[in-house]
Amino acid sequence: MAEKIMNLKGRSFLTLKDYTPEEIEYLIDLAKDLKTKKKQGITGNSLKGKNIALIFEKPSTRTRCAFTVGCIDEGGHPEYLGKDDIQLGYKESVEDTARVLGRMFDGIEFRGFKQDTVEKLAKYSGVPVWNGLTDLDHPTQILADFLTLKEQFGTLKGLHLVYVGDGRNNMANSLMIGSAKLGINFTVLSPESLWTDEVLVAECQEYNKTSGGTITITDNIDAVKGADAVYTDVWCSMGEEALAGERIALLKPYQVNTELMNAVGTEKTVFLHCLPAVKSYEVTEEVFEAHADVIFDEAENRMHTIKAVMVATLGN
Ligand code: CP
């Protein structure tokens, strides 16, 4: 139960760095409540009369659908603005588009390349802006991942989460931030050339001083031993397609396959993937299907958690 009412009204959601551990836990618990209600056929009207803009420079299945369904479930109106629908940043400045949308919409979701764009939208629109993924960060995904882990383990603090693959992409970054905020022991298992940005690691180590979490960055596969959860993501993020050959060569030894899962050596380990998955690259079909139930809980939880973010920051 989201027992404490926390006032997040009017806040943007650009990165978990901006949120306290209590606020993050609150959003996860609110999502859990909204999920329980939805399963009982109960939806709300907290976004009644609210219009939200969904800006997508990059493609999306889960994030777009989660914002759309979550908004409509709460009585709001979502408007999709794809990359060819508006002229964001190439004919009209981000600042101007932000000021226009802020006059017409009550909230804005942005998925695209630069973190700077989502920050400018928040600065100039005057309404809550939610980060639906940038090259650097994917904060709404972490809420879904952590709700899923909480459903599996009952708690988050002290869990051992091992992220395997591209250690410098948006998922590695965001999982590191979220883990450090909530006291999760986080390992990045990746070739050295893809290790996470040192400035971000230092920032997260500061959060760990309060939360009790830890960070390990290594290229040694033995690091998976004893993990509560193994996580992977695509080897080439959106926009990096040209790097495919190089990435496959680098990351092949880090594929999540049966051998790697056996090396974990525990019965209860869950496997998570933010999706979309490119099977037979970062994960084998066998491992994926063995863990499909939890992976698709995680995908479903995108909707409940994104709904929670909108309700908490914009809802009546
Ligand atoms: N995990 C995720 O963000 O999925 P989409 O790219 O389909 O939105």
Ligand code: NVA
């Ligand atoms: N790292 C991936 C995440 C997809 C949800 C990408 O940016 O394409």
